[in-house]
Amino acid sequence: MRAAVLHTPGQSPSYAEHPPPTAAAGTTTVRVTAAPLVPLDLLCASGTSYFGVPATPYVPGGQGVGVVESSDVHPVGARVWFFATAGMQPGDGAHAELCAVPDVDVVPIEAAVPDELAAAFGLSGIAAWMALSWRARLQSGERALILGGGGAVGQVGIGVARVLGASTVVAMARPESMSRAEASGADVVVPLEGEVDLVAAALAEHGPFDVVLDPVCGVASTAALRNLAEQGRLVNLGGAASDQATYSSAVIRSRTASVLGYTNNALTSDQRGEAITAVLGHAAAGRIRMQYDVRPLAEVEQVWTSKVAGESEVRCVLVP
Structure with a gap:
């Protein structure tokens, strides 16, 4: 699969081929449609966070939106938001075409909002x-x-x-x-x-x-x-x-x-799920809003470098 791959902490990831996730009991594989690039992603990848220096190479991205590719719990094809621990724990994250996460960290999206907006909120x-x-x-x-x-x-x-x-x-x-x-x-x-x-x-x-x-x-x-x-x-x-x-x-x-x-970090998976469901529901009704930019995942190196330099404060969403 194609993904943003970080080889050296403190440097920008490159857009490259990377092994896809393997199916495992208790996990759901999601075909990613949108994933934000947020300050926590940059911090974890820098190797200076309290989570420690991440094992490399790895795919950054602590959250995203997509459709279920395989799962024993969630229906295949279901539209979902998911939470990942890339950079905080060993493993790959959402800045890729596919991402595997624990079943409990997958939340169905029922609200009529674009994938990019749902990812921007996250x-x-x-x-x-x-x-x-x-x-x-x-x-x-x-x-x-x-x-x-x-x-x-x-x-x-x-x-x-x-x-x-x-x-x-x-x-x-x-x-x-x-x-x-x-x-x-x-x-x-x-x-x-x-x-x-x-x-x-x-x-x-x-x-x-x-x-x-x-x-x-x-x-x-x-x-x-x-x-x-x-x-x-x-x-x-x-x-x-x-x-x-x-x-x-x-x-x-x-x-x-x-x-x-x-x-x-103090929330349970149920609390996260209830909160994102509430936010997206109100967003669909126009009561909660956010400005964001959408960029191709293929441009991740340029986007990442720009974010580290502080050249843009607007939330950026990467689309595979």
Whole structure:
């Protein structure tokens, strides 16, 4: 089969021939139709993640969409989303024509959405849905602030907050990505500009906030915490801007506020399945949106190099 094959950690994979997966008990083989290239794929392939240096050669790609080629559990020909552990554990991933994954990590797709869009949402959609509904327990009528509103998780988070009944959804985004946050349905988009005091003052015009979705950390997170409402909850699920933020003990104590952590790694396969099904269902109805680009898998080396260089923040979906 043709696949993106990584031979050396820290370098870009090449488009080449690679042995197809072999059928095994408890696994489903999927003919891939679309697979996103996400920051976790780049991190795992770099050899610098906490998962360790991956065994090479291997096919990257931690998730994808396709149709069942063979399985003892799922109907052949069924349209599915799947989760793979490529780069985190030995084995090949979704950036190929075929991918084999455990049966429990395969989720039927019933929503009428394009394969490329379903792939674009994937784990980012799961993270936004679960962080807001399960970790933050966002309630109808509460005010939500979505940091990194122009990123993949942020765009989904804006729609999820609206679906969960937030009375107001404010997003913060860098000036060059504000248009994506606006297109996702935010009531207000605040530009991330300046030092903490300026950012906090800009947010104060639209707060306080009951829930903050934070995939970025850094200055935006520090400023957002200053604008939490009484018993407000800030859920951090990433460090796209920085690994650290400074929080005031006085602010947290005086407002009985909570700073919570979230990771998709804490979810069961059932939780992942329920979350992606919910997100895709709302996406089919136009309530959750994301901008994305589609590129041929044959161009993976160029696309990968561009992503590592930070030349594009728009979610990229590779199509075999």
